[in-house]
Amino acid sequence: MDPTNSSYTSEGPRTEPWGTPTSNSTMDNKTEACYNPEENPVFRAGVIILYCVIFLASIIGNALIIITVRRNPHMHSAVNLFIANMAASDILQAIFGVPRVITEVLCGRESWLIGGKVGIFTCKLAYFVQDTSLSVSVISLIVITVERFYAVIFPLQVSLLRKNSKIIIPVIWILGASLHAVYFHIFTLRDGNAPYPLCYQKWSSPKVAMVYYTVIFAGLYCLALLSILIMYTLIIARIQHKKSTSAQESKLRKSRDAQERKIFSVAVAITVVFFACFCPQTVLVIVAPLNAIPFCHIEVLRFVTKVMEQTYSAVNPILCIIFSLNYREGFISILSRVAGRSNTINKSKRVRLPREMKIRGNDVQSASNSKLKETTPKILKTSDLET
Numbered sequence: 027m028d029p030t031n032s033s034y035t036s037e038g039p040r041t042e043p044w045g046t047p048t049s050n051s052t053m054d055n056k057t058e059a060c061y062n063p064e065e066n067p068v069f070r071a072g073v074i075i076l077y078c079v080i081f082l083a084s085i086i087g088n089a090l091i092i093i094t095v096r097r098n099p100h101m102h103s104a105v106n107l108f109i110a111n112m113a114a115s116d117i118l119q120a121i122f123g124v125p126r127v128i129t130e131v132l133c134g135r136e137s138w139l140i141g142g143k144v145g146i147f148t149c150k151l152a153y154f155v156q157d158t159s160l161s162v163s164v165i166s167l168i169v170i171t172v173e174r175f176y177a178v179i180f181p182l183q184v185s186l187l188r189k190n191s192k193i194i195i196p197v198i199w200i201l202g203a204s205l206h207a208v209y210f211h212i213f214t215l216r217d218g219n220a221p222y223p224l225c226y227q228k229w230s231s232p233k234v235a236m237v238y239y240t241v242i243f244a245g246l247y248c249l250a251l252l253s254i255l256i257m258y259t260l261i262i263a264r265i266q267h268k269k270s271t272s273a274q275e276s277k278l279r280k281s282r283d284a285q286e287r288k289i290f291s292v293a294v295a296i297t298v299v300f301f302a303c304f305c306p307q308t309v310l311v312i313v314a315p316l317n318a319i320p321f322c323h324i325e326v327l328r329f330v331t332k333v334m335e336q337t338y339s340a341v342n343p344i345l346c347i348i349f350s351l352n353y354r355e356g357f358i359s360i361l362s363r364v365a366g367r368s369n370t371i372n373k374s375k376r377v378r379l380p381r382e383m384k385i386r387g388n389d390v391q392s393a394s395n396s397k398l399k400e401t402t403p404k405i406l407k408t409s410d411l412e413t
Contacts, residue, residue: 113343123156146215169194174293292346299342306334
């Protein structure tokens with residue numbers, strides 16, 4: 027959940043705890059003592075350019091992951107399918123998240139460009155899809171870790187995740203959506219004194235919001251991180267044990283273990299980067315209402331965590347390129363095909379002639395043919411005379 031529009035951000039410039047709107051005078055009193063870098067036009071332009079780069083990198087990179095896995099049957103393993111599932115969630119994260127933060131940079135916190143019933147629906151939908159994608163990524167990381175755990179600890183047993191990965195993926199999305207279905211009730215649109223409507227949360231009571239966010243952040247993310255750390259610790263211990271006995275193993279077993287270690291490296295890298303990008307945001311959302319951090323520092327942390335959140339959606343393709351040869355080759359193959367098609371189209375455009383030139387060319391060709399017909403008999407006659 028983005029702390030910029032969370033009910034936990036009780037010190038936010040436009041909302042009090044649990045989404046109760048405040049007056050503009052309160053907002054001015056809270057922010058006048060702090061330097062907001064987003065008010066600087068140069069800084070604002072740089073931030074917008076950064077978000078645009080993140081958006082393009084996320085869409086293109088994650089699309090390449092999905093296409094690579096889809097086109098290569100040898101990559102239809104459980105881990106690669108779940109990585110492609112995370113790529114799909116990252117694309118949705120970029121589509122619904124980046125335009126929203128750019129709007130806030132240009133128009134102000136919680137600003138929404140669309141009003142009326144359509145604006146209310148899009149306000150609810152944008153936050154629902156964005157946070158559902160985030161939960162899908164967390165659950166996918168847990169499933170990937172469990173699959174790797176069984177593959178390394180119990181190599182002779184085929185896990186249910188590996189056999190039923192195509193069924194588990196829709197279940198992950200249903201579970202992620204159910205965790206945030208409440209957004210269609212709590213998010214609403216308010217026409218205030220600002221030039222644009224405000225999209226914010228409005229809870230029935232602080233206790234309800236506290237319970238919800240405790241379950242989501244402390245329950246889902248903390249338990250996920252703890253379970254992943256435990257399983258990866260056991261996996262690393264098992265891999266180290268295999269290295270000590272590798273001299274007695276066959277070449278086929280060694281190559282299989284090497285492949286397992288490569289897949290393990292990709293999974294670990296994605297997991298570490300994910301929690302590194304989202305743990306600061308989680309801590310900020312929990313700590314902000316306690317007033318333990320000065321408001322000016324909260325504003326700086328809010329900006330940093332927002333950038334980290336959006337950046338993550340573009341990081342996974344880079345990690346796949348660094349740690350996986352299959353993904354590198356797949357990306358190169360797709361990009362070379364696209365470049366080859368564009369070159370073919372350009373060459374065909376260069377060869378094509380305008381209609382007038384084609385007509386003139388046909389006239390010239392017909393004229394040359396007629397002249398050839400006239401000269402051909404003469405040549406034949408001359409040859410006949412010579413014989």
